[in-house]
Amino acid sequence: MSAVSTRAVVLRGHDYGDSSRILRFYTEAFGVLSVVAHGVRGKSGKGAGVVASFTSGELTAYVRPHRDLHTMKDFAATRARVGLARDTLRFAGASVAAELVLSHAEQEAHEGLFHALEHALDELDAADVTNVPGVVLAGLWTLVEALGFAPQVELCVQCGNPLGPADVGRFDVVAGGVRCPSCADTSTGPRMGPVARLQLAEMLAGAAPAALTHARQHFGLVSDFISYHVVPKPLKSIPFLSSLLPVDVQAVP
Ligand SMILES: [Zn+2]
Numbered sequence: 001m002s003a004v005s006t007r008a009v010v011l012r013g014h015d016y017g018d019s020s021r022i023l024r025f026y027t028e029a030f031g032v033l034s035v036v037a038h039g040v041r042g043k044s045g046k047g048a049g050v051v052a053s054f055t056s057g058e059l060t061a062y063v064r065p066h067r068d069l070h071t072m073k074d075f076a077a078t079r080a081r082v083g084l085a086r087d088t089l090r091f092a093g094a095s096v097a098a099e100l101v102l103s104h105a106e107q108e109a110h111e112g113l114f115h116a117l118e119h120a121l122d123e124l125d126a127a128d129v130t131n132v133p134g135v136v137l138a139g140l141w142t143l144v145e146a147l148g149f150a151p152q153v154e155l156c157v158q159c160g161n162p163l164g165p166a167d168v169g170r171f172d173v174v175a176g177g178v179r180c181p182s183c184a185d186t187s188t189g190p191r192m193g194p195v196a197r198l199q200l201a202e203m204l205a206g207a208a209p210a211a212l213t214h215a216r217q218h219f220g221l222v223s224d225f226i227s228y229h230v231v232p233k234p235l236k237s238i239p240f241l242s243s244l245l246p247v248d249v250q251a252v253p
Pocket residue numbers: 156157158159160161179180181182183
């Protein structure tokens with residue numbers, strides 16, 4: 001059997017047997033790919049035993065159709081993203097992104113998702129320390145969008161009318177977007193004013209808002225949205241990330 005090569009990001013790894021590791025990659029050519037890296041922890045190891053999560057590179061593997069576990073031949077790292085280890089929030093954000101991709105993605109190519117994941121990890125790696133919560137949120141929303149589940153933020157999900165620049169609506173998780181003031185009541189989800197709506201639109205477009213407020217409430221929205229629309233059960237890495245976000249004391253804008 002001949003080996004195939006693809007661009008890939010390491011999302012998880014754990015030891016296997018005495019000298020091997022199982023690595024879970026998200027790849028450009030095959031989607032999620034789990035491989036066993038034989039002998040990488042022994043003296044003759046080729047260095048893959050120390051490949052950290054969220055490293056990108058060129059994976060060469062023996063891929064058998066209709067199998068869940070494949071065999072790694074080589075992984076040549078091209079980007080280590082060491083900045084992700086600079087603070088816990090950055091690393092927790094990358095972990096939620098990884099869990100989201102592993103929970104939903106399949107063993108088939110999805111180029112848009114691969115690029116959204118790489119971009120989200122690059123932005124987290126490079127983000128200014130004051131900007132990390134917004135970058136985490138923008139990364140998660142762009143992954144949600146790449147998976148095909150973006151919320152509707154310009155038009156009311158109930159009546160279809162556009163929300164005005166000063167309108168305070170509500171975010172209806174179940175219906176998948178905002179409700180205008182006429183269609184909103186307290187049972188239809190959390191209040192969402194013009195500032196928060198604009199910030200959500202920016203993050204869906206992949207940009208962290210310059211002065212993100214209410215990071216925790218925004219994170220509540222994206223995690224509720226993911227749990228309801230994208231994955232069958234809540235992501236395990238979400239409560240930890242949530243606990244790291246700053247709490248605002250003023251009212252929701
Ligand atoms: Zn409406």
